[in-house]
Amino acid sequence: MNAKQIEQSYEIARQRYAELDIDTDKALDTLQKVQLSLHCWQTDDVTGFESTDSLSGGIQATGNYPGKARNIDEVRADLLKVCSMLGGSHRINLHEIYGEFDNEKIDRDEVSIKHFQGWIDWAKANGLTLDFNSTSFSHPKSGDLSLSNPDKGIRDFWIEHTKRCRAIADEMGRQLDDQCIMNLWVHDGQKEMTVNRMLYRSILKDSLDEIYKTEYHHMKDCLESKVFGIGLEAFTVGSNDFYLGYCAKNNKIVTLDTGHFHPTEVVGDKVASVLLFCPEIMLHVSRPIRWDSDHVTIMDDSTLELCMEITRCNALDRVHIGLDYFDASINRIGAYVVGARATQKSILRGLLEPVAKLSELELSNRNFQKLALMEEAKAMPFGDVWNMFCLRNNVPAGADFIAEVEKYETEVTSKR
Ligand code: RNT
Ligand code: ZN
Numbered sequence: 001m002n003a004k005q006i007e008q009s010y011e012i013a014r015q016r017y018a019e020l021d022i023d024t025d026k027a028l029d030t031l032q033k034v035q036l037s038l039h040c041w042q043t044d045d046v047t048g049f050e051s052t053d054s055l056s057g058g059i060q061a062t063g064n065y066p067g068k069a070r071n072i073d074e075v076r077a078d079l080l081k082v083c084s085m086l087g088g089s090h091r092i093n094l095h096e097i098y099g100e101f102d103n104e105k106i107d108r109d110e111v112s113i114k115h116f117q118g119w120i121d122w123a124k125a126n127g128l129t130l131d132f133n134s135t136s137f138s139h140p141k142s143g144d145l146s147l148s149n150p151d152k153g154i155r156d157f158w159i160e161h162t163k164r165c166r167a168i169a170d171e172m173g174r175q176l177d178d179q180c181i182m183n184l185w186v187h188d189g190q191k192e193m194t195v196n197r198m199l200y201r202s203i204l205k206d207s208l209d210e211i212y213k214t215e216y217h218h219m220k221d222c223l224e225s226k227v228f229g230i231g232l233e234a235f236t237v238g239s240n241d242f243y244l245g246y247c248a249k250n251n252k253i254v255t256l257d258t259g260h261f262h263p264t265e266v267v268g269d270k271v272a273s274v275l276l277f278c279p280e281i282m283l284h285v286s287r288p289i290r291w292d293s294d295h296v297t298i299m300d301d302s303t304l305e306l307c308m309e310i311t312r313c314n315a316l317d318r319v320h321i322g323l324d325y326f327d328a329s330i331n332r333i334g335a336y337v338v339g340a341r342a343t344q345k346s347i348l349r350g351l352l353e354p355v356a357k358l359s360e361l362e363l364s365n366r367n368f369q370k371l372a373l374m375e376e377a378k379a380m381p382f383g384d385v386w387n388m389f390c391l392r393n394n395v396p397a398g399a400d401f402i403a404e405v406e407k408y409e410t411e412v413t414s415k416r
Pocket of ligand 2: 185224257284324
């Protein structure tokens with residue numbers, strides 16, 4: 001797109017929004033500071049760098065589009081390519097299975113900071129910060145139950161793993177002068193009707209209490225629930241109720257994965273409730289379709305509602321925005337950028353909403369007027385403001401990133 005056109009269209013959009021008392025420059029400045037936590041696992045279909053090659057734990061990446069990252073250098077190159085198509089500065093979200101194990105067999109209860117020093121150095125050199133995840137899946141000891149396993153040996157193995165991950169996260173945060181957010185999601189569940197729900201849940205609670213005994217200053221913990229996993233359809237130990245209770249009681253961050261709720265639940269509606277009882281929220285922005293919780297994020301109603309709820313609550317400083325989708329059926333870099341930009345666009349839509357006016361109308365019971373203004377807001381020239389965000393950041397505006405992704409495919413990913 002041509003810069004002159006973007007500037008001219010922006011000027012008209014700026015004036016139109018000003019009529020609604022919205023300062024588009026201020027919205028762009030705010031968006032500039034919103035960091036996304038970019039999930040490294042979209043580059044390689046959640047494979048990681050242990051020798052195991054099959055994904056377990058109730059999650060699945062479908063498709064075999066060529067060009068998947070095969071080693072750490074390729075993951076890093078892909079991540080930098082993605083960042084080059086996004087305005088703002090972002091975080092990289094790593095899973096434990098993405099450590100630098102150098103072909104050594106390092107079991108999950110043996111992992112340490114040395115396996116992530118390369119990532120820290122790389123992040124520092126590229127002006128990035130890191131988030132982290134313990135990994136309960138794709139391991140011979142994963143089974144159906146990890147931290148909630150009645151078998152003490154297996155449970156202790158996963159407790160040790162998770163404790164080590166917290167120490168690694170803290171060191172990442174320390175070295176990068178940051179707070180590294182460590183997410184805990186375990187796949188624990190059962191395929192069939194379960195009679196020992198209380199047992200598994202009380203074991204999970206005890207395991208978490210043990211894991212969180214150590215206090216750290218450069219990392220924060222968040223916990224992620226789920227409705228069901230593939231092959232674990234009847235029961236999930238770490239349900240939404242379980243972690244909401246745990247996080248509220250223990251002052252931990254709740255992770256809301258938008259793919260982990262019943263189809264008619266509105267995740268945006270949860271923001272205000274969670275923030276009244278828990279310190280912060282971590283999001284895994286995704287798109288559920290049928291059984292899959294991880295389709296590529298788009299600017300659909302549920303993503304918009306979520307992002308607009310964050311801006312309505314004025315809670316951008318208490319909500320961390322991570323992405324979590326994996327699509328192996330289309331160009332992975334393209335998929336990555338589509339989802340990341342859709343999330344940024346949805347936040348921008350929130351920042352451009354005439355909230356003050358809408359709130360005034362609602363509080364004075366002028367409900368027809370509120371509905372009408374909400375509808376009109378949808379037809380405002382938001383795309384012109386978005387293009388200005390891209391121009392100011394010197395990243396492709398409009399659909400220009402498609403050609404960029406194609407070029408990278410021709411020159412890099414197609415040769416893998
Ligand atoms: C799985 C969870 C979890 C994973 C990642 C790989 O359903 O959403 O966050 O996607 O940890
Ligand atoms: Zn998730």
